[in-house]
Amino acid sequence: MTLAQFTEIFVLLAVQLRFTDADEATIRGYFKALSDVEPELIAMAAQRFAHGASINADGQAWFPKAPEWRAMTVKVEKDRGDELAGIIRKRHLVNEVLCRACEDTGWALAGDRYRPCMCRDVRKLEILGRRPMPALPAYEPIGQPGQLQKAEALAAQHVKGMR
Numbered sequence: 001m002t003l004a005q006f007t008e009i010f011v012l013l014a015v016q017l018r019f020t021d022a023d024e025a026t027i028r029g030y031f032k033a034l035s036d037v038e039p040e041l042i043a044m045a046a047q048r049f050a051h052g053a054s055i056n057a058d059g060q061a062w063f064p065k066a067p068e069w070r071a072m073t074v075k076v077e078k079d080r081g082d083e084l085a086g087i088i089r090k091r092h093l094v095n096e097v098l099c100r101a102c103e104d105t106g107w108a109l110a111g112d113r114y115r116p117c118m119c120r121d122v123r124k125l126e127i128l129g130r131r132p133m134p135a136l137p138a139y140e141p142i143g144q145p146g147q148l149q150k151a152e153a154l155a156a157q158h159v160k161g162m163r
Contacts, residue, residue, distance in 0.1 A: 034070060080129075
């Protein structure tokens with residue numbers, strides 16, 4: 001991330017929260033404190049602050065300090081990771097995997113050992129928003145034709161795997 005990219009994010013949030021005391025030194029200080037964080041996470045955190053995450057008990061909006069902004073980026077990353085994990089779980093319910101190498105565990109077999117799977121990089125891009133989140137499987141209401149057969153086949157696979 002460059003100072004110019006960060007300045008765009010900072011200035012937009014400063015305008016939205018009416019932080020009129022911001023100057024170049026302040027922006028550079030925030031940039032230095034947050035320069036190791038992915039710019040997408042900084043922007044998503046700024047968006048949360050602009051949407052009300054920075055309102056105190058009196059209903060007043062405040063501009064976040066650098067540690068508060070960093071904490072919000074961690075929360076955003078966790079929330080997006082949880083969203084992605086939920087999508088992966090739902091896909092597994094219908095016996096679909098996103099990565100055949102690791103079956104969405106993040107660990108692929110390499111010889112007689114396991115190594116981190118290359119799909120972890122793809123999942124990170126999805127969390128950052130550089131790549132769209134995977135689509136959820138199609139919803140089938142209870143009682144649809146073929147649903148019982150799918151459930152029985154899935155149960156048979158699990159039983160077979162337990163033996």
